[in-house]
Amino acid sequence: xxxxxxxxxxxxxxxxxxxxxxxxxxxxxxxxxxxxxxxxxxxxxxxxxxxxxxxxxxxxxxxxxxxxxxxxxxxxxxxxxxxxxxxxxxxxxxxxxxxxxxxxxxxxxxxxxxxxxxxxxxxxxxxxxxxxxxxxx
Numbered sequence: 001x002x003x004x005x006x007x008x009x010x011x012x013x014x015x016x017x018x019x020x021x022x023x024x025x026x027x028x029x030x031x032x033x034x035x036x037x038x039x040x041x042x043x044x045x046x047x048x049x050x051x052x053x054x055x056x057x058x059x060x061x062x063x064x065x066x067x068x069x070x071x072x073x074x075x076x077x078x079x080x081x082x083x084x085x086x087x088x089x090x091x092x093x094x095x096x097x098x099x100x101x102x103x104x105x106x107x108x109x110x111x112x113x114x115x116x117x118x119x120x121x122x123x124x125x126x127x128x129x130x131x132x133x134x135x136x137x
Contacts, residue, residue: 054118061113065106 086102
């Protein structure tokens with residue numbers, strides 16, 4: 001091998017070593033690269049999609065409770081009106097405290113319905129097996 005070829009190989013080798021040592025910040029800002037890596041590694045996009053879908057499931061469950069379950073329970077329970085309007089009052093002297101137990105029960109039913117829908121969709125789509133595979137890695 002000639003001296004000129006050796007010099008060229010040495011120059012190429014030195015250039016490659018310098019390129020490998022240089023930080024990634026020269027090609028892209030390190031903050032942007034770090035943020036994109038964070039999004040990929042932490043599945044933030046999946047979390048955002050889950051949040052949006054969860055919000056819509058909550059709205060659907062609330063409407064189901066308000067449109068169907070509250071009026072049905074209002075027919076069965078004593079008094080008039082839907083479940084949301086059920087209250088009881090405690091009187092102490094000349095003061096009274098009104099407890100809206102019907103609204104609380106309606107919100108509890110909404111929570112349980114939302115949790116059940118999310119659970120059954122999670123199981124139906126077999127998303128729990130994906131989480132186990134990810135943990136195994």
